[in-house]
Amino acid sequence: MGQGLVGAIHGFRETEKSRWSEASRAILQRVQAAAFGPGQTLLSSVHVLDLEARGYIKPHVDSIKFCGATIAGLSLLSPSVMRLVHTQEPEEWLELLLEPGSLYILRGSARYDFSHEILRDEESFFGGRRIPRGRRISVICRSLPEGMGPGESGQPPAAC
Numbered sequence: 001m002g003q004g005l006v007g008a009i010h011g012f013r014e015t016e017k018s019r020w021s022e023a024s025r026a027i028l029q030r031v032q033a034a035a036f037g038p039g040q041t042l043l044s045s046v047h048v049l050d051l052e053a054r055g056y057i058k059p060h061v062d063s064i065k066f067c068g069a070t071i072a073g074l075s076l077l078s079p080s081v082m083r084l085v086h087t088q089e090p091e092e093w094l095e096l097l098l099e100p101g102s103l104y105i106l107r108g109s110a111r112y113d114f115s116h117e118i119l120r121d122e123e124s125f126f127g128g129r130r131i132p133r134g135r136r137i138s139v140i141c142r143s144l145p146e147g148m149g150p151g152e153s154g155q156p157p158a159a160c
Contacts, residue, residue, distance in 0.1 A: 011055025
């Protein structure tokens, strides 16, 4: 397990995947239909992030060089808490409980104006309730960055 996104991700493995089983493709098509508009072009590969039980993701805003206007993540295996904090007004924040099988979508202000993070196991509380963390896998679909054509290979680093 390593560190990625200039040290923002701790305790993880990752891969980019473009070939899926028929059943997995059907699930990805549902994710893409829910998250992306008809005019949006997606990056050709899907990012798979495997976060160990003690792993976490520090606050960050995904780079516009590598990720477009929409990022959608399907959370698997373990519940986790995602915290979003406004980059200019840190008193504006919210936390999301990401249950296994849940889909989060970052676009608009949530995509550009808020940092997001996955809390460490010891900080993992939601609504006053402890949310024990286990191994978490997220399957992340992203739209193509502005000005990049579908054939260009601007492969993003971990979590963009």
